[in-house]
Structure formats: structure tokens, C-alpha cells
Amino acid sequence: MxxxxxxxxxxxxxxxxxxxxxxxxxxxxxxxxxxxxxxxxxxxxxxxxxxxxxxxxxxxxxxxxxxxxxxxxxxxxxxxxxxxxxxxxxxxxxxxxxxxxxxxxxxxxxxxxxxxxxxxxxxxxxxxxxxxxxxxxxxxxxxxxxxxxxxxxxxxxxxxxxxxxxxxxxxxxxxxxxxxxxxxxxxxxxxxxxxxxxxxxxxxxxxxxLSDQLKVVDGLVLRKKEVPLFQQQLYGGKNTFPKSKKAKQKRFSETIGYRAEQSKMMNLVYQHFTEDENKDLFIEAATGTGKTLGYLFPLSYLATPENPVVISTVSIVLQNQLLEKDIALANQVCEKKLHATVVKSHRHYLDLQRFKATLNFSNKAKQYVLYQMGVLVWLLETQTGDLDELQLTTLEHPFWYDVIHRGTAFLSEKGALYKEDFLRFLHKNIKQSNVLIVNHAFLSQETLREVPLLPKSSFLIIDEAHHLPDIAGRISSKQFNYFTFKKQVSLLQEKEQLFDKVSTSLKSYPEETRLVRIYDQSLNEVVEEFSDFFFELRQLFSSSQTRRFGEERLVEKELFDGLSIEGEILIQKIESLFSDMLQMQQRIQQIIERNLETFSVNERITFVRLLRFFETVQQVIDCFDIFVNDWQPCWVKEYLENKQGQVTLKVNNLEASILSSTLWYQRYEKILYTGGTLKFGKNKHYLSDKLGLTDVVFKTILDPYDYEDNARLFLPTESINIQESNPHELAQYIASVIREISDQEERPILVLFTSHESLANVYHKLQPDMLNRGREILAQGITGGREKLLKRFFHSKDSILLGADSFWEGVDLPGDALQILIVTRLPFENPKRPFVKARYNYLEDKGIDPFGQEALPKATLRLRQALGRLIRSRQDKGVLIVLDKRLVTAKYGKKMQRALPKNLPIKEIPFSEMLLELKEFLKK
The missing domain is CATH 3.30.420.10 (Ribonuclease H-like superfamily/Ribonuclease H)
Structure with a gap:
């Protein structure tokens, strides 16, 4: 017992x-x-x-x-x-x-x-x-x-x-x-x-x-869920937007304090969506102005489920923050309540029917079973079925392939779990919501969807808008790794694997079973032809330049025109095979979808794996087609071969961020773009130009912070020449600066890098010494990922965090959690990178100065975002130390300085004096 x-x-x-x-x-x-x-x-x-x-x-x-x-x-x-x-x-x-x-x-x-x-x-x-x-x-x-x-x-x-x-x-x-x-x-x-x-x-x-909150359906215990009906107060309230200070103060009462900057933004937003003729309004509003409530409050008077406001932000984390924190706060002061739903693609949701079917599988691996048991417990807690609630870093496991939603068209309407389906529940929620929250990647993917997932609307808000061009570019880019594809094909063709299972499931359809066998053979031919094609492609580089493994190389038309006759023949063979395979894919998919109800749920799991592979093949076809055929100036094509001879092809569309070419831009009557860093100095058109917009209105909400009292920017006069220093000298210098500052200040220190290689060099120089001193040093990509490191850093008293990439922005460390920030190098992109070089050439061909109108503004905005890590409220106090003397010595340095807050004290002084001033400043 x-x-x-x-x-x-x-x-x-x-x-x-x-x-x-x-x-x-x-x-x-x-x-x-x-x-x-x-x-x-x-x-x-x-x-x-x-x-x-x-x-x-x-x-x-x-x-x-x-x-x-x-x-x-x-x-x-x-x-x-x-x-x-x-x-x-x-x-x-x-x-x-x-x-x-x-x-x-x-x-x-x-x-x-x-x-x-x-x-x-x-x-x-x-x-x-x-x-x-x-x-x-x-x-x-x-x-x-x-x-x-x-x-x-x-x-x-x-x-x-x-x-x-x-x-x-x-x-x-x-x-x-x-x-x-x-x-x-x-x-x-x-x-x-x-x-x-x-x-x-x-x-x-x-x-x-059984708890009243639970019910048993088809052997699964699920949490009960109800769609909250949209409710609107029709009588008893004024239902008019309060434009004046007095009216707002009365409305806000003591729930939130009145802020002049926030009030100005509210009026601008309400006016834009009700009176302005211009479609596009840009509002730059620093963190601390109450930007989110600045647009939520006025939209509460306008948005309805029939005409909802769509809000796009930069990440899933911020989507959830909007729903759980900002909407809840807004509803404390909004007379007309906001009913919000986070909208994601079907791939974020669990398919209950297929999950139930996996419980009957035998001979499963341990991790597969762990996921199954965890989901059984999670089903008692979740109302959304959103897999992001499980906080997994990846869904790249066979279990998730088996249970991730494919869309409502792939459900069995006769199944007992059909009425409980999470995606159907999401769609019901959408119909009762006047606020739909998405992220920029979801919004950008609307262009790629045959059927849009978002409704037409009079209101679209793009928050953190400066991220949209880069995200749109990433979404439109395509790549093909030959080794991965070849390995996947080989695994699927093994005995009793996917193609054998599909043939068994389709045995009642002899013609389609025959097509599966032909398709299987065609895959082998494609893999072989690609092997020969890449051999011919290599000859282009071996004849034109030294072969360097692990380095991306641009493929331009002049170079590609040198492809041999054998190479041209191989392209024709591959395209012919792909054309036949697409027809077979379409035929097989049609027979599956037409007869879906006749197949068991286990068979549908097999078909989902097949359709996922069909999507992979389609992506390969799209990438290959652009790579060999489309020579418009907007396409940048890269070839990468590593030391093992594995080849990757990449294609990137430099015009992906031009909104007029997207399918979603025309679906919205008025659009608001907002964020903390939308302009470069006095140039208010930097972002709108990148988005291909001309007739726009730009407004700036004054920064509410007193930088003269709250912040300092120091440049040590001893800073070395970054461009002329070798990696060892640079790492030695940065490590010595961090060491001396950490000796004096027992506070958390965030150090920002533009290169992972440089970050690693500094970490290895600092780590033994800091270990001896009992000082924790955290390094991105070495001691953990972003979220894990930020959590440890936030709860530490004196950790040193070395970060790159995503640490430049979106890091919320208020108050004493961050008072010292070191920027090791001005955040310019590396102009020698093939993709960056190609983008600059593309801009130059269009008569645009790539440095003055692209590289410099982008680096300056990033520096401003770094400063935003320090000062996030009126109470915050912090010091930004820049180790790159180009900020004061280069011709463009003055432009960068002018783009920073006007009253930010910038001091170039000897390092010893800087330490004294830093100590005195943070003591106050």
C-alpha cells in the first residue's frame, strides 16, 4: 500500500x-x-x-x-x-x-x-x-x-x-x-x-x-468553453468620444491618470478613422506615452464585430500582452467594451479528432508518449487549444505533425469531437469580437493565402510598425536545402513508411494508388537530377572565383548565363518532373478531400503527413522556379555550400515590403502605423518610403522623459578604432571595459553586440575571471536562449548579459533591473554580406543613396531602440556607454546624435572620469 x-x-x-x-x-x-x-x-x-x-x-x-x-x-x-x-x-x-x-x-x-x-x-x-x-x-x-x-x-x-x-x-x-x-x-x-x-x-x-467546468466527449475530458456574445450598451450612455481634457478626466476618473501626450494620440487616432481623407497615418510615440491605450480607447467607440479593428503587432508575446493586459486595462475606462480575440493560423491549434486517434497507436517513442500525456492534462485547462500555451520552443516532432490542425475542411463532421473543435471555436469567437489581434508575420502571409483569413475592415493598426518591412521580407523569402529534402524523401520511401501507408489507405482507389507509385518514382528522379544540376552550378563558381565553403554567394544573371548546355537540359528535366508531380499531387489531394468521411481518423493522420510533404514540394518548386527563371531586379539569389557539400538555395524579394503589391493593403479603409522609432532625425518619410507609401500623414507625440536628469551617454576617449582592430584586440578591449565597470558597479549590466562571433570572443575572455569573482555572466547562444537569459538577468543582482540581435529591442527591464547598457559597436549591417550588398546595389540602381537613406537610418533607429531599453518610465535612470568612437569622429556621427533625444547629455571623456561620473550619477 x-x-x-x-x-x-x-x-x-x-x-x-x-x-x-x-x-x-x-x-x-x-x-x-x-x-x-x-x-x-x-x-x-x-x-x-x-x-x-x-x-x-x-x-x-x-x-x-x-x-x-x-x-x-x-x-x-x-x-x-x-x-x-x-x-x-x-x-x-x-x-x-x-x-x-x-x-x-x-x-x-x-x-x-x-x-x-x-x-x-x-x-x-x-x-x-x-x-x-x-x-x-x-x-x-x-x-x-x-x-x-x-x-x-x-x-x-x-x-x-x-x-x-x-x-x-x-x-x-x-x-x-x-x-x-x-x-x-x-x-x-x-x-x-x-x-x-x-x-x-x-x-x-x-x-x-466530475467538475462542473469539465465534460467527457468521445472518451476525452475537456474543459467546457462558451463563446461570449458581443454586448453593447445602447441606452444610458453618451457613446460619444470625449475629445476635451475635462471630458477625458471625467471618463477616466481615478482608474488611470490623465496624460497630455496620450490624450493627443487618442484625438489623432479618432480623427484619422472618422474624418481624415488620407488612408495612412504614422504616429511616433515613445514608450511611456501610453501608446496602446492611445489607440484602443478611441477605437472602442468605432469597432463592431461587423467592422472590427485589426491590430497587428510584432510577436506572439505582444499579442498575448495586448489581450491579457492592455485590453483589460482599456475596458476599465472604455464606455463601449472591447471584445478581443487573438487570431493565428490553423497550425497553432490542436486537432482533437487526430489527437484522439493517436491514443490508439502502439510502439510509440517515449517523447511521443510524454507529449500525449501532457496534452491530456492540458485539455482540462485550455479553452483555446492554442499550442503556444504549452510554451514549447519547437513543434518539430512527429507527434505534433500528427495532431496540428490542418483546417476545418479536414475535419470529420460526423465525429463526436467536431462540435468541440478548437479552430471552429476560434471562428465563432471572431464573429463576436470587435478587436482581432494578429502579428506582422500573420498579416504578411495574407498575401500568400488563397482565401484571406482576416475580414475587410475600416480599421487596421500596425503597432511596432518599424518591424513590418523586415518581417514582410522574411515571409516572402524562400529557400531549398537539398540535403534535407533528399533525406526526407529517403525516409518517406522506406518500407511501411508514408508512401506504403498512403497506398494501403487508397487501396479502394486503384488509379490513385498507381499515381502514388509514379509520384514515388518521380521523386527519385528529381533527387538525382538535382544532384547533377548542383554539380553544373558549382562549375560557375569554380570558374569565376575561389570556392569558399560556408559562404553565401550571389547568383546574378550574368553569372547564371554561363551555365552549361547540360545544366540547361537539367533545368528542363526538373521543371517537367515538377509539372507532372503537381498534377499528381492535385489529383491525389482531390480524391482524399472528396472522400474524407470514408477514411478513418488514423488514415487521415497519414494523409495529413502526405499533404504536409506536398506543401514542402510546392515550396521547393516555387524556390527553384524563381531561382532559375525570374531575373527581375527585386530578387536576390544566394547559393550556399557547406564543408559537407550540402547545398542551399535562397531567394529574397526586396520589394516584399511594398504595401501596394500585397493583397491585404486594399482591404483596409484606414491604417494607423505606430511605434517608438518611426523617423530618422527630421526625416519623417524613412519608414513610409520603405513601405512604398507616398501620401501619408506623420505625427510625433513628444517624448515624456527628462533625459537630462534620467540618462547619460558616455563615449570613452580611449576607445579603439573598431574598423582597424583585429577580432582579438577588439575582444580584449571590450572585456577590459566590462571588467572595470563591473568591479566598480555591483549592478546588472547589458552588453549589446552586432556580431555573435565578437560576443563569443568577449565571453571566453571574461568567463573564467567572472567565475572567480562569483559574478554570473550570461551569453546569448552560449548559456541559453533569449527568454531564459532575460528571466535570469531580471532576477539577478549583478549579472552581466551579453546579447545580440533581438536584445537591441523588445527587452522590458524597468527600474533597477537595468541601469548600465554598453553598446560595443554602432549597429550597422555588414555591407560585405552578399544579401546586404545586393540590397544596396538595388537601391543605388533606383537612384537611392544606400548609406544615407538605408544603412545610416537603420543603424540610428537601432541605437535609439537600445536607449529605449534603459528609459522605459519617468522613474527609470540609466547610462548608455558607446565604445565606437565613430559616433563622434565620423561625418555621419552628428546626424546620429541629432536623431537621439534632444536633451540627452552626450559626453566624450576619459574612461577614468567616466567611471567617477557614472558612480556619482547612479548614486543620486
Whole structure:
């Protein structure tokens, strides 16, 4: 019986990860019985070897501390006896169990043979929406007190609390869900399945009624969901937009304070959508002006479900922020409420019918089963079925291919889960919403869709509009990796894989079955012809320039015209094969869609895999067609071959951001473009020119910050010449600056780079030194991804974060979380990159100065965005240190300075003086 069972929750700290050479330096154990912690045991252990600086920095356990501790030989039997007759529990049990068992045997004790449970796997199943399953991250997210991370006693305590929390949640789950999880859990490690099974058996003896918020449909327990009907107050309210200060103050009351800049924006937005003749209005409004409420409040008087406002922002994160934070705030002051729905493509949603079918699969891999069990728990919590709620970094796993939505046309209307479908629920919500929230990628993809997913409307708002040109460019670009395609084809053609399964499913349709076989053969021919084509393509480069692996090279018409006759023949063969394959794809797809209801759900899963592959083939065809045939100046074509000989073709459309060429621009009567950085100095047409817009209105909302009191920009006079320095000298200089500033200031420091190579060089120069000083150094792409690093940085007292790319903007670190920002180099694009060079040539051919009208404005706006990381409210205080002397020495430096806030003090002074001023300034 479980009530008699003792659970030993264990954590160990070691000198390294190899049990053959490394040793334990700390052992912690928490004993649990009857759902309560009954005892604790912890001890330091003398490893009889030096503890590295890295492990000391990680654990806080020093060589001095363990000198008087017992050797493992002294406590081995004590630990063995402590664990006897218990169930071993650990967070990532595979390390702790094996390492401890090895040490016990080394010291003469028996090998561990007790059962074990892994809390990582339990968390993945029963806490499916957590961002991270690292113990520290779970503790923080779940509110578990974790005094000393990476110390065995504290880690064991938190793991024990985590186990109890998960266990309580398991008992609260519906029996139907637990039954399915128990059946699937055989694939879990060690004895985790037995633990789940024992709890399930106990639950069967005391069956609890199903919660009112849940229902069982076709064997799945789902959260009930209702479409909130749009409600509008028709009587009792004035329903007129308050234009005057007095009217707004009365409307806002004490809910939000009146802000003159925000009020001005509200009036501009309302006027634009009700009176202006111009279609396009640009409003530059700095962070802190209340920009979002500045457009939401006036639109609340205009938008209806029949004519909704569509808001496009830069990312899914900001979409959710708009819905959960900004709309909620707006509805506290809006007389006419905003009903908002986040709109995403069908690929973001779970297909319940196909998920249910996967539960009948056998011989699944462990990760597949973990995802299945996690989804079963998530279905009790989600009303949207939006897979982004699971916070996964990627959906590139066979399980997600099997269950991601294909669209409502691919559902069985006769199935019991049809009425519960998440995508249908989304469409119902859209019809009851007067605000539809999308991101720029979704908006840009409207041009590529045969049927638009967004309705026509009088109102479109493009927030963070300066991102739109680059995102539109990325969406329109296409690429083809020959090695990946060849490998995918090979896997799908293996025995009992996709094409065999499709043929079996289509056995009632002999003509289509024959087409599948011909299609299969055509794929082999295409792969072979491509191999020969790339051989001919290589000859162009070998004859024109030195062959350099790993470097992108432009393919221009003059070069391509040198292709051999054999190469031209190969193009014709490939195009002919592709033409036949497209016809076969269309025929096979038609027979599947016409007879969808006759196929089982399992067969539909097979067909979804096939149709996904058809889409891949279509993308290859589109890319190849443009690469060999379309020589309009707007197309930039790149050829990349790595050291393994793997070839990638890329095509990029330089006119993708021209709005008149998109299908969605004409569908909106009036458009508002807003953001914090839309103009370059006095040039208000920088962004509108990039978007191909001419007849626009541009308004600026005055920056509300007092930069003279709140900020400083320092340039050390000793800065080295960046353009003439080699990578080693540059890294040495940047590292020395960071080191001296960090010696003086025990505050978080953000360091921005324009090159990942430079970032890595500086990290490797700083890391050993900072480790010795006990100062955490975080580096993008080395110690973690963006979100993980930002989270750790925000909660640290004195971390140093080295970031590139996305860290220049969209980073919200208010107050003391960020007061020192170092820019290592002015953020110009590398003009030697083939794509950048091609874009500059394209602009030059159009009579546009590529440096003055593209490179300089883009770099300046990025520098302004960096400054925006420091000052995000009237209370923020911060120092921007620029290590690139071109800001004061280059001819264009003055232009860049003038584009920064007028009252921002810019000081070029010796480094020693800068340190003194920095200290004094931040002290105030």
C-alpha cells in the first residue's frame, strides 16, 4: 500500500559528471510518507580532490568548506541504509541514481536496486504549460521556496515539495484522464509508471464527481468553453468620444491618470478613422506615452464585430500582452467594451479528432508518449487549444505533425469531437469580437493565402510598425536545402513508411494508388537530377572565383548565363518532373478531400503527413522556379555550400515590403502605423518610403522623459578604432571595459553586440575571471536562449548579459533591473554580406543613396531602440556607454546624435572620469 511506502527524495552535488573520475561533494535527502515530509538528512562530503572554480561558483561549496567533512567512504553505509526499502525520487533521476550507485559500490556498499521516480518526467506530464522543467525555474514558477539552488539539501527539499504538489494535482484529475495517462505511462523511466498506476488504483476506490467546468466527449475530458456574445450598451450612455481634457478626466476618473501626450494620440487616432481623407497615418510615440491605450480607447467607440479593428503587432508575446493586459486595462475606462480575440493560423491549434486517434497507436517513442500525456492534462485547462500555451520552443516532432490542425475542411463532421473543435471555436469567437489581434508575420502571409483569413475592415493598426518591412521580407523569402529534402524523401520511401501507408489507405482507389507509385518514382528522379544540376552550378563558381565553403554567394544573371548546355537540359528535366508531380499531387489531394468521411481518423493522420510533404514540394518548386527563371531586379539569389557539400538555395524579394503589391493593403479603409522609432532625425518619410507609401500623414507625440536628469551617454576617449582592430584586440578591449565597470558597479549590466562571433570572443575572455569573482555572466547562444537569459538577468543582482540581435529591442527591464547598457559597436549591417550588398546595389540602381537613406537610418533607429531599453518610465535612470568612437569622429556621427533625444547629455571623456561620473550619477 502507498500509505506504508517511504519516498526518499535525493539530490547530490558533484565535482563533475563522470562517476569514474568525479566525486560527490554534498548529499541531501528528504523522506516523505503519507503525503508529508517526515525527515531530512544532509551532509557535505570531502571529495579528496579539488573542486573547480566553475563548480564552486555554481554550488557555493568551496574547497575550504569540505575539508573537514567526512569522506564518502565514511557515510556510504549510512546512506545505503537510509535509502533501503524506500522509493528513490530525483529531478532527472538518471544522473543522481547512477552516480550515487557507482559511489556506493566503489566504497564497498551494495549497488542500488531500489525503485525510482523521475520528477522531470512527472512535471512534463502533469505541469504541461510550464516554460522550463529545470528545478530552479519550476520552483520560481510554482512559488516553492528555494534558498540555495544547486545545493543538495535545498534541491532535495524543493524536489520533495514539487513531488507533493504534482501528487495533489494527480488526485484532482478526472479518473477518465488518469486511466489514459496510466495506460500510456509504461514508456516512462524506471518506476515512474508504477507510481502513477498506484495513485490511479487509489483514485478508483474513491471516485470523485466530475467538475462542473469539465465534460467527457468521445472518451476525452475537456474543459467546457462558451463563446461570449458581443454586448453593447445602447441606452444610458453618451457613446460619444470625449475629445476635451475635462471630458477625458471625467471618463477616466481615478482608474488611470490623465496624460497630455496620450490624450493627443487618442484625438489623432479618432480623427484619422472618422474624418481624415488620407488612408495612412504614422504616429511616433515613445514608450511611456501610453501608446496602446492611445489607440484602443478611441477605437472602442468605432469597432463592431461587423467592422472590427485589426491590430497587428510584432510577436506572439505582444499579442498575448495586448489581450491579457492592455485590453483589460482599456475596458476599465472604455464606455463601449472591447471584445478581443487573438487570431493565428490553423497550425497553432490542436486537432482533437487526430489527437484522439493517436491514443490508439502502439510502439510509440517515449517523447511521443510524454507529449500525449501532457496534452491530456492540458485539455482540462485550455479553452483555446492554442499550442503556444504549452510554451514549447519547437513543434518539430512527429507527434505534433500528427495532431496540428490542418483546417476545418479536414475535419470529420460526423465525429463526436467536431462540435468541440478548437479552430471552429476560434471562428465563432471572431464573429463576436470587435478587436482581432494578429502579428506582422500573420498579416504578411495574407498575401500568400488563397482565401484571406482576416475580414475587410475600416480599421487596421500596425503597432511596432518599424518591424513590418523586415518581417514582410522574411515571409516572402524562400529557400531549398537539398540535403534535407533528399533525406526526407529517403525516409518517406522506406518500407511501411508514408508512401506504403498512403497506398494501403487508397487501396479502394486503384488509379490513385498507381499515381502514388509514379509520384514515388518521380521523386527519385528529381533527387538525382538535382544532384547533377548542383554539380553544373558549382562549375560557375569554380570558374569565376575561389570556392569558399560556408559562404553565401550571389547568383546574378550574368553569372547564371554561363551555365552549361547540360545544366540547361537539367533545368528542363526538373521543371517537367515538377509539372507532372503537381498534377499528381492535385489529383491525389482531390480524391482524399472528396472522400474524407470514408477514411478513418488514423488514415487521415497519414494523409495529413502526405499533404504536409506536398506543401514542402510546392515550396521547393516555387524556390527553384524563381531561382532559375525570374531575373527581375527585386530578387536576390544566394547559393550556399557547406564543408559537407550540402547545398542551399535562397531567394529574397526586396520589394516584399511594398504595401501596394500585397493583397491585404486594399482591404483596409484606414491604417494607423505606430511605434517608438518611426523617423530618422527630421526625416519623417524613412519608414513610409520603405513601405512604398507616398501620401501619408506623420505625427510625433513628444517624448515624456527628462533625459537630462534620467540618462547619460558616455563615449570613452580611449576607445579603439573598431574598423582597424583585429577580432582579438577588439575582444580584449571590450572585456577590459566590462571588467572595470563591473568591479566598480555591483549592478546588472547589458552588453549589446552586432556580431555573435565578437560576443563569443568577449565571453571566453571574461568567463573564467567572472567565475572567480562569483559574478554570473550570461551569453546569448552560449548559456541559453533569449527568454531564459532575460528571466535570469531580471532576477539577478549583478549579472552581466551579453546579447545580440533581438536584445537591441523588445527587452522590458524597468527600474533597477537595468541601469548600465554598453553598446560595443554602432549597429550597422555588414555591407560585405552578399544579401546586404545586393540590397544596396538595388537601391543605388533606383537612384537611392544606400548609406544615407538605408544603412545610416537603420543603424540610428537601432541605437535609439537600445536607449529605449534603459528609459522605459519617468522613474527609470540609466547610462548608455558607446565604445565606437565613430559616433563622434565620423561625418555621419552628428546626424546620429541629432536623431537621439534632444536633451540627452552626450559626453566624450576619459574612461577614468567616466567611471567617477557614472558612480556619482547612479548614486543620486
Amino acid at each position: 502507498r500509505e506504508k511506502q517511504m519516498y526518499a527524495v535525493v539530490d547530490i552535488e558533484t565535482t563533475g559528471t563522470d562517476p569514474l573520475t568525479d566525486r560527490i561533494i554534498q548529499f541531501g535527502c528528504v523522506l516523505i510518507k503519507n503525503g508529508e515530509i517526515v525527515s531530512r538528512f544532509a551532509t557535505d562530503i570531502n571529495p579528496n580532490q579539488a573542486i573547480s572554480k566553475q563548480i564552486q561558483g555554481l554550488t557555493g561549496i568551496s574547497n575550504t568548506r569540505v575539508q573537514k567533512a567526512p569522506y564518502f567512504e565514511d557515510v556510504a553505509l549510512t546512506i545505503y541504509n537510509l535509502l533501503a526499502d524506500t522509493i528513490f525520487v530525483a529531478h532527472n533521476i538518471y544522473f543522481d541514481y547512477a552516480f550515487l550507485s557507482h559511489e556506493l559500490v566503489r566504497c564497498g556498499a551494495p549497488k542500488l536496486k531500489i525503485p525510482g521516480i523521475d520528477t522531470v518526467e512527472l512535471a512534463q506530464v502533469f505541469l504541461p504549460t510550464e516554460k522550463s522543467f529545470r528545478l530552479n525555474d519550476l520552483a520560481e514558477s510554482l512559488g516553492l521556496v528555494h534558498d540555495n539552488p544547486h545545493q543538495a539539501d535545498s534541491d532535495a527539499q524543493v524536489t520533495a515539495e514539487l513531488l507533493l504538489l504534482i501528487e495533489r494535482k494527480m488526485y484532482q484529475l478526472p479518473l477518465v484522464t488518469m486511466e489514459k495517462i496510466t495506460k500510456l505511462s509504461h514508456k516512462l523511466g524506471m518506476n515512474t509508471h508504477d507510481y502513477i498506476s498506484d495513485i490511479y488504483e487509489e483514485m478508483k476506490n474513491d471516485i470523485q464527481p
